[in-house]
Amino acid sequence: MNKAEKFNTNEFKKLQDQIMNPGLMATFRRMAYVSALGIVSMLFLGAVLDVDDIYSKPLSIIMAVIGINMLSEGNIIINRILNQRVPWFSQITKRIRIQVFISVLWLIAVTIIFSLVAPRSLSKDAIITFIFGTIFILGFNSVLIMRSFAYNWRQSLIENEELKQAKLKSDYMALQNQLNPHFLFNSFSVLISEIQYNPPGAVEFAQKMSDVYRYVLQQRNNLTTTLKEELDFLDDFRYLHNIRMGNALQMQTNIETGHLSMYVPPMTLQILIENAIKHNRASEKDPLMIEINSNNNHTLSVTNNINPKTTTYSTGTGLENIIKRYKFLSDKEMDIIHNDEQFIVTLPLLENEK
Incomplete structure (x- = not known):
């Protein structure tokens, strides 16, 4: 691997660690991104759909932010666990099926929890707005997971090439001996x-x-x-x-x-x-x-x-x-x-x- 490739890989890994790291600071940073994006998307859609009670009930926005953070962190934890149990490159089709299935279950669970604790006075339009906000967050979440997938894929290719070169060199030495x-x-x-x-x-x-x-x-x-x-x-x-x-x-x-x-x-x-x-x-x-x-x-x-x-x-x-x-x-x-x-x-x- 040349210097440019090493630099790009190190920069990618640094960014990957900043966003997907399980550490406390990385989690807070990630939740701040998700909360900001969720609030902006909900307020924007609320203005577009003319839903007034979004602005009059800040508790609803807070609850929605908690809900979308639960979705986001839950999906990241699911991705992290599956990286250990079912790696992408050993069983990619099985991994996709399992990840989609568990993520959908988690989405249903969070939606049920949110619907049970949400204020009863919230209008249907407000709920739709929250749903659209959630969709935006799921898109953001998917980008994080795809970046994780791309990083793991790149690392896998690099490791496979290094192993291949090591084996070739070993075979070469055996031939020479x-x-x-x-x-x-x-x-x-x-x-x-x-x-x-x-x-x-x-x-x-x-x-x-x-x-x-x-x-x-x-x-x-x-x-x-x-x-x-x-x-x-x-x-x-x-x-x-x-x-x-x-x-x-x-x-x-x-x-x-x-x-x-x-x-x-x-x-x-x-x-x-x-x-x-x-x-x-x-x-x-x-x-x-x-x-x-x-x-x-x-x-x-x-x-x-x-x-x-x-x-x-x-x-x-x-x-x-x-x-x-x-x-x-x-x-x-x-x-x-x-x-x-x-x-x-x-x-x-x-x-x-x-």
Whole structure:
């Protein structure tokens, strides 16, 4: 929520508390509004209908003011109780039926009480005038309740959006944490191979592995990282695979300088490289070629040639992981092209850190 929205919400809540608050001062303030509006409406209608005894019997006006305040406060209390028992947004149709039914019962009860204690000498026209005054107050009362409904609705939408964002972030972190055990397993497998077949190079490999996994740990709680940081990480990551694969794995990068400060989800490139290695045969005679290029439309394309392994089992979780993370971060979508010669994944470069 931006600052303007927060300001508007706070102002709305302040006004809401002033009018609908159950506190003593708020109740007196509300009753003063209702009494003033009731007296003005009754006197005005009395003048329009030429009802003289409204002015000659102030006790009747006082009793009418008491009656309309009973109506007003009763409806507000009904609304307050139903907000707790039958919230608007859980059972809106049921809530409307219950509120209208109870409010009508309360109106009948107040009318009966008023008719029993009203002066017998009051003319029919005076009673009609009081009824019109009551209608005006009920309209005012309805406005208060609708403001309460609008406030609760707005708060519900805000809370739902906050819960939605919290859940999305939680899901995102769960997706990102899925990378770590998989990557650690692969790294140790390569290290074991190096220890067995190239002991002198195992120390340097272990150092590179430490640098790579340090990056993984540093990025665990980050939603995005700069493209430059991701490419620096990829250099160390590529070293680990080149130790094992030699010239069977060849990578080229062509990145515009201005794109290095843009953002991508952490370890996105690692997933795509691992995906290419997993699904394709590679040898020095027929190497796996991977190209990483930035484009003028603020996208990053990762392209590898196709030489499929026949025994590879794929669940598709790697690409699905990246797609879900981009859905969380942006409305921009990935583009995947798969033909007989190439597999191309185009990633949006994000302009703002998340």
